Amino acid sequence: MAEIGNVRHRPARxxxxxxxxxxxxxxxMAMMIRSGLGLNPWDVFHQGLSRLTGLSFGTVTIAVGVVVLLAWIPLRQRPGIGTVxxxxVIGLVVDASLALLPSGGPLPARIALLVVGIVGNGAATGLYLGARLGPGPRDGLMTGFxxxxPGRSIRVVRTAIEVGVLAAGWLLGGTVGLGTVAYALAIGPLAQLFVPMFDVAGPPRPLAGGAAGVGGAARPTAGAGPTPTAVPDEPVDAPRTAPSSSRP
Incomplete structure (x- = not known):
């Protein structure tokens, strides 16, 4: 699988x-939850399920991730190291963070917590997608569909999934509010900023004529004539368009 080749190239990084x-x-995620001002669509769904079942937010996040991964089977999607x-990891960390962060507080403090949470979420998206070790289970569901x-728009499919889980989460009692709108407006530009910033180039790929490219660039050889066209080093494991939501 592509992610195996990727992890062998600059594995520590x-x-x-x-x-x-x-x-x-x-x-x-925990910061946005503690702000109490609204969550992204998938987290509205997770919060609604958490309130319905009495399970912790992190436990529900893990359980939903496993169910979504099972949906990859008929779609013939392959999970990567990053997917598993x-x-x-996210479910365990969100529960630990919720145990440390206080709830409530004055409105300015909650707004600040929301803003830091959204910006941190965008940076986190750039870090994990830039590692190129596999998409999140929910992104894989979208690309699998x-x-x-063929011919279906990623934007249409993504929007349909997001609206569906948002509606289900709201009906289950999840928090929809200012944070939901702010996240929807901000996460695209934030992902556009942070994904290229943290992108790790893939391993060298062989090119026509025996030359090798590093990070998708051709390496010319003496006397070989015109430089061969480089093979683009696209992130195999991530969606090819900037995600409208960064939920992994």
Missing amino acids: RLTQLFAGLVLYGAS SNVL VARR
């Missing part, structure tokens, strides 16, 4: 970045 991103993601880590139905 990739793994450190992956787990730093997942830890930051869980902590930023995503399911386990698109791959099975």
